[in-house]
Amino acid sequence: MSKPQLFITGGTGFIGRALVAALKGRFAITALTRNPDKARALLGEDISLCANVPDLTGMDAVINLAGEPIADKRWSQHQKRRLESSRWQLTEELVNAMAKAPPRVFISGSAIGYYGPQSPDTIVTESYSAITDDFAHRLCAGWEQRALKAQEFTRVCLLRTGVVLGKGGGALHKMLPPFKLGLGGRIGSGEQMMSWISHTDMVAAILFLLDREDLSGAFNCTAPNPVSNSELTQALGRALGRPTLLPMPPLAAKLLLGEGATLLLDGQKVIPKRLLEAGFVFQHPELDGALAAQLRA
Template identity: 40%
Template sequence: MKIAISGGTGFVGLSLTKELIDKGHEVFILTRSIKNKKNTEKMTYVQWLNEGDHPARALEGIDVLINLAGESINSGRWTDKRKKNILDSRIFTTKEILNILNQFQKKPQAFIQASAIGYYGLSNTLTFTEESTHTGSDFLAQTVQKWELQASAAKEEKIRTVYCRFGIILDKNGGALPRIAMPYSFFVGGTVGSGKQWVSWIHLHDVVKAIEFVITTNEIEGPVNFTAPNPVSMREFGKTLGKVLERPHWIPAPAFALKIALGEMSILVLEGQKVIPNKLVSHGFTFSFPKLDDALKDIYRPVTN
């Protein structure tokens, strides 16, 4: 298949690109600059978002378009300017993706859009599936809702559209896990906040596998929760992490201190939601790492030559 990816050099995009190429697909990476980027037999860089760029010409005939672009929510303290950049980057790139889709003479089979479980809002008591109608009113929830609404225009072109509602993606070299694990490296790890908040997590390996699954499963459309089937409390997450790293779990990080240090951004660790991947499971997707203990052991397994 011919698959185009925006955000292909990001945290998820790098792993996804490698996997798709290894599986024999031809991948096109949308990038602001092709300078110093070398094409290969199976990977082509396509310039976009600059005046005079015509990415649709290079992408005509693709089978799937995947949009992973957007400024990281972990990129810094959430000032008013930062929050505007987080939202605007998602809306702007999604609009540009839709513009590309509109120019195609032959529409792709599927449009796969990044999203997040923040859509549902924050709760320690509710359980969310793709059928849940509950939506949040906090900044992240509103951002995700606007993001999905913008992307939904692709359905007007009769393109199968999927919103990948990512949970906390676990990997040793990216995402939130290195920051969460850092205190344990210095023997000062412990429960964050109350410890009762839910952590709906997923191993990066399963994220990539699930995107591949969505690409080839034509019956899947709309929102899809990209979380492991066994969410845990933050207390359990910390205890499990400490056990895997063979470090103590003992010094708590109180909520008030994190709110002072991180401001509004502290909701990323002090609040959460219990999210279940009903749609993936009901369509037969098999998680390689359904349990947190196994996921963390794989991530931190000793490197052997």
């Protein structure tokens, strides 16, 4: 009996690689990629590749994780347009292709930036409505609006993803070199909330939503115990046995990232209410355990 088919974008990314590895035993996977040699090396020879969104007839599931990295460059007007088009245009292409041959589920990326900056004492769940309108919100809102058009013909789940902590990519990959040298420290006041999720739990949450046919809509993909930036800094220092005495002043963050410094200086206290209510069990609900597990990996 042939395997069901799955189409994925962003398959060579930090989350996508692990997701493909977890699913290739269950699905015949086709991945969208601009670099087939890199994709073959990362994903294996048993994955089909394509350079453009194909005819999706026969696809059982579509997972959309692609997007220009949001924190790699200053948010110039040109970079903002790149961030938007890398998410919005591809999502529109996928929805148009799926409309002709609907899969049973469409899982599409988003981020907790959807909520905009919030005060440290504000608890944010999926139903939170007092959203701060900044670029990150508009970027995620436009992404979600385009994905939700697929609700007309299939089940849609949106992944409002927090800071993904894992070895080999994401935020932790960037933080480890200075922290290992004892050069880490809080960013700005350190009071801003950091809603995080372990790489392991992020992948598990996508698998959970893929299989739960009764679930749809937006899901906060964050651990149930968010922490402040100071607490994250101290926990990483403990995990590495290094001091964390060199804070980054707000001005330095703004010089580095411009408007994008809001990603470092602001935050949200996000709770995964819908995942918890659906029965999802986090392997790493607490930060110290998550860091220990990821640094061992």
